[in-house]
Amino acid sequence: MTAMTADVVVTGYGVRTAFGSGPEAATGGVFAGRTSFRRVRRFDTTGFRSGFAAVPDDTETPALSGALREVADAAVGMADLPAGGETAVLLGTAGDFTAVTRFWRSGGEDADGVADTVPAALAESLATRFGARGPKYAFTNACVASATAIATGCALIADGRVDSAICAGGYLVEVENQAKFDSGWALAKDGTLRPFSAGRSGLLLGDGAAAVVLESADAAHRRGAPALARVSGWGMASDAHHVARPHPEARGLVAASRLALRRAGARYVDYVNAHGTGTKHNDIAETRGFHELFGPAAAAVPISSTKGSTGHLLEGSGAVEFVIALTALRSGIVPPTAGFTEPDPACDLDYVPNEAREAPLRRVLSVNAAFGGANTALVLEQV
Structure with missing residues (x-):
């Protein structure tokens, strides 16, 4: 039972x-x-x-x-x-x-x-x-x-x-x-x-x-408190790979995201707030991870890193980006990846360059990664 x-x-x-x-x-x-x-x-x-x-x-x-x-x-x-x-x-x-x-x-x-x-x-x-x-x-x-x-x-x-x-x-x-x-x-x-x-x-x-x-x-x-959104899934996992670099295929990030999506009873989302640090190793690994996570549907998922606007907030990243993902869900607007100049062939997904986009958002995913190989994933849904 x-x-x-x-x-x-x-x-x-x-x-x-x-x-x-x-x-x-x-x-x-x-x-x-x-x-x-x-x-x-x-x-x-x-x-x-x-x-x-x-x-x-x-x-x-x-x-x-x-x-x-x-x-x-x-x-x-x-x-x-x-x-x-x-x-x-x-x-x-x-x-x-x-x-x-x-x-x-x-x-x-x-x-x-x-x-x-x-x-x-x-x-x-x-x-x-x-x-x-x-x-x-x-x-x-x-x-x-x-x-x-x-x-x-x-x-x-x-x-x-x-x-x-x-x-x-x-x-x-x-x-x-x-x-x-x-x-x-x-x-x-x-x-x-x-x-x-x-x-x-x-x-x-x-x-x-x-x-x-x-x-x-x-x-x-x-107590009559309005619910702004439902947190339908969450997951944590480790790369077990390197003290500072992410696993090249973002193994821990994929595992954390799968745990979160499984808990949410879902396979796909309408938007991803990526970790997206703007470093060579992170961005390529994360792109590979999204391909693994979503399969052929990955190309249709808008993904952005809001660190291009806010900078990397270290311990504060997850909470601030959770609020940004919540705002996206409630407004139906996908925030852009600011600072984007030209596509990298190794980062070949829809990274919403520089301009926000309206979209029907029912479920969004916010992911983060850290030194030591730690990874988290949080799923938010409309109530």
Whole structure:
């Protein structure tokens, strides 16, 4: 006998990118095919190969804890989620190590922020803010961290362990990761990220944070909360291939996507928000993976990487791109791959270059991959 599982729905969300705070700012940039890259001013990039990132034109690195509170407040407010329930809080983050810099610059007076360097402390802080008494987890598995938070929230709800979950994640550009990616020659020197394009020369980092409120469909119905979409499938899998490079055939990404589609009871989707980092290895492997996943139907599926607009948001990628996929589903508009110049013969699918497209969207897929071979897939459907 198969155990019954609860349907999972989205009832609220909040998002912040380099385009600004709120869904209007993010989608106004992403769906318009705009880019948000500029030379970084918040730290000294002298000596870097690339000093570009998707950031506002500011001179100070903002606190990640503040960005997470902002998007979580927006999500909980939209959902009108009552405080004090058995709500899970699941967070994708590596912590905020700029808090240590602020501590030293303050002469040791800004000691409260040092706790923000601990990922679990950020999750605990959000739980306390909303009076959430359910499980609290912090995921640090790089670029799939916040997608893992969402998938875990779905699993907790589907299994009946909680009725609701606040899932969030974020990353704000800071000198440590900029230096690491730069020293690895991974960043685009010309300040443009061109996913799946023949002219691509690397990735660029970006500011981003997002939060979503997930609930069981029954719980949302009982309290009269409108369901924005149904999360019908989720999957996670490993390449077991290389510490930094994806499997050449995107084996883990395909496995995660198949798990998600199987859970959703589907074989195809109407749109894919790809991981699409604008690097040689990722984009070619991902294209091969989509061919394997969808077979002959792959050519008919619109696929885009919104990192061409937002930059690579590291731990925040999954949550922000989930919100973008949700917006696409609800609006019937496929966001474009910004920065696209010319087709790469090895990336031969419909990557929606530079201009958004109207399409009847009933089911969409958002995928992410990370160093260490981790992969996630999330399926959203109309309710």
